[in-house]
Amino acid sequence: MACTFSERLAPCSFAAGPAMLPREVLAQIREDLPDWHGSGFSLLEQSFTGTAFKQLMADTEQDLRALLAIPHNYRVLFMQGGASAQFGLLPLNLLEPGQSADYLESGLWAHKAIGEARRHAPVNVVASGAAGGFTALPPVAGWRCNPYAGYCHITSNETGNGLQMPGFPELPVPLVADTTSDFLTRPIAVERFGLIYASAQKNLGVAGLCLVIVREDLLRPPRRGLPSAFSYQVQAMQQSRFNTPPTFALYVAGLMLRWIIRQGGLTLMAARAREKSRRLYECLDSHDFYRCPQVAADRSTINVCFQLENPGLLDDFFHQAARNGLHDLQGHSAVGGVRASLYNAVEMAAVERLVHFMNDFAHHHG
Numbered sequence: 001m002a003c004t005f006s007e008r009l010a011p012c013s014f015a016a017g018p019a020m021l022p023r024e025v026l027a028q029i030r031e032d033l034p035d036w037h038g039s040g041f042s043l044l045e046q047s048f049t050g051t052a053f054k055q056l057m058a059d060t061e062q063d064l065r066a067l068l069a070i071p072h073n074y075r076v077l078f079m080q081g082g083a084s085a086q087f088g089l090l091p092l093n094l095l096e097p098g099q100s101a102d103y104l105e106s107g108l109w110a111h112k113a114i115g116e117a118r119r120h121a122p123v124n125v126v127a128s129g130a131a132g133g134f135t136a137l138p139p140v141a142g143w144r145c146n147p148y149a150g151y152c153h154i155t156s157n158e159t160g161n162g163l164q165m166p167g168f169p170e171l172p173v174p175l176v177a178d179t180t181s182d183f184l185t186r187p188i189a190v191e192r193f194g195l196i197y198a199s200a201q202k203n204l205g206v207a208g209l210c211l212v213i214v215r216e217d218l219l220r221p222p223r224r225g226l227p228s229a230f231s232y233q234v235q236a237m238q239q240s241r242f243n244t245p246p247t248f249a250l251y252v253a254g255l256m257l258r259w260i261i262r263q264g265g266l267t268l269m270a271a272r273a274r275e276k277s278r279r280l281y282e283c284l285d286s287h288d289f290y291r292c293p294q295v296a297a298d299r300s301t302i303n304v305c306f307q308l309e310n311p312g313l314l315d316d317f318f319h320q321a322a323r324n325g326l327h328d329l330q331g332h333s334a335v336g337g338v339r340a341s342l343y344n345a346v347e348m349a350a351v352e353r354l355v356h357f358m359n360d361f362a363h364h365h366g
């Protein structure tokens, strides 16, 4: 197949994470790396207990609070271990011994969260999309909730299956959300949740930082066996400095937050995500060559997942895409096919290039 784009075009990554960073953010990192704020030291050499770094943490929290309109009775924690560590830490921090939690099994990541939670507490799966191959979200009306559960866990965006919750239910128990892959891509009413968590490496910078936003009344003394560094209450009491926080990831998160604010905030990020994904779904639906099995109402604006009707062409698809500067389009290993992740730093122009390439590939092979 002929290469339709110049090899000189800037390469674009559609990786599910770590994701691309905005060019301005990368330029700022390059500038700050050798000598941070004229201190004579790299930002990598800053003490986390020094005044300058404490200020960076305070500013980062303040920007996040402003962007998400986080109410005063919520604490922001900068933690490590990724969202995967939170899967186990949620029951250990939020439940009494023996108390159960509700979980929605909406896709691969919810399934993992359930597996980890079950190691520490009884879990009630309120509904599952597994029988349908995780191509639709189970309707809230059919959830079998336990009114005595310690919390109900949802996954706002299923990164591997390309499903995104368009809204969030009102429940009698605290709602806990893994928002890792759509955090800061749309406004979210924090006051509707007991706890929100997200790894940083998709829309908040680089790997190493996991953000937890938790309502104060859910904080409790660490239960037996829970390491203090992973206790929400201990970290809240010590402003996330019980131990060394991931300083570089925190610094990049600060840059990302300011970039999002400069761009116009979360309403603008959401509008861009809608437009980018609309272009891709429109292209997919116009060709029999591609198959996008997710029901339209639940399709993710962030991770667009699809198959080629002829899977034998996948290797060529990835190869040709890479030759056109369009990288990291492989689907999740458990799902296969193609996945284009449209995080905040992925520009509309890159999506247009991908659409152009996909039209061309379909015409050539269809």
Ligand SMILES: Cc1ncc(COP(=O)(O)O)c(C=O)c1O
Pocket (backbone or CB within 6 Å): 016, 017, 081, 082, 083, 084, 085, 109, 155, 157, 158, 159, 160, 178, 179, 180, 181, 199
């Ligand atoms: C929705 C969701 N939850 C959890 C994770 C796991 O995050 P981490 O690798 O930071 O543990 C991911 C990673 O892609 C994800 O997409």
